[in-house]
Amino acid sequence: MSLNERIENRLNLILTMDKFDKKDKLSEAFKADLIKVFSSYFKLDGDLNVDIKVENNDYSINIFGKASDIYCYQ
């Protein structure tokens, strides 16, 4: 493996690790905000599950929750 390739591999690894760190920090803040938003429309039944995955250079976001009622605006 050439020197350039070794440097590139290490850099890609570091940048991916940084993405995982950002993802960890984001998940909690994002979840707290989502609960506030969802709670104004739904009566949430249990916890809201926010799963952010880092795949290659993209983030895929899955949100799962259950509601026991919907709030109607009159």
Add this chain to the structure above:
Amino acid sequence: MGRIIGFVSGKGGVGKSCITAGIGKALANLNKSVCLVDFDFGLNNLDLMLGIETNVVYDLTDYFAGRSRLRQTLVPDSEFDGLYYLSTHKALSFDSVDRSLLKEVITKLGEVFEYVLIDCSAGMGQDFKFIVNIVSEIIVVSTPNICAIRDASKVASEVFKLKKQAGVIVNKVRGDLVLGGKSFDEKQIAKTLGLKLIGVMPEYEAISVYSSIKSVYNTSLEVKNAFMILAKNILKNTSFCVDYTYKFKGVIGALRRKLKARA
């Protein structure tokens, strides 16, 4: 109580992290117990300089949140048994950290390790003011560039007010420029700053090239030797400097200088 040393500079990009990592490795190579603390919150790179970025699991924010014990948070070096690293990579900024807890951690580290080396961020912000108040010694890192010397001078003035033991390490010195009268040498810089000269770190191409794939300490034998001299100067309070001008002396040296100037 161990020696708690803060590495500051004022100007960014002078090589604080490189110097801190290299000296930490060299002290560990001399069988001292050393802990390196990365104080550059949000923009930390000390783990890369040590070559242990994939070994970091917990950081200081995990310790403060109770998710890890201090012993778990310290990352052991892959090369030297007595060398540990405390990461702060999850903390976004110095403002997000509890200062009293931080002071407690650094004091605790000082009780356990013979040397605690703190790599500060550039500038003279709140983190700089915090660090210079809690460390026992300060090392200012500068380069021969006048912007770096000017900023180092401002840092030195702040340090003098605190009456702490302080010294300067001159990084990225070039033998060809010093011999050609085109750059300050380390003695001139130390005299300008009014600080004790601790040593020099010449500009080695090996660091620029190979630090991207391995720890700065292992980039070449010359680099290792230079860091060992700096570490011994810190240990024994001496000021030996590696001879970075020998390659550029004499007839062949003058030719090398000319070729380098043309490159």
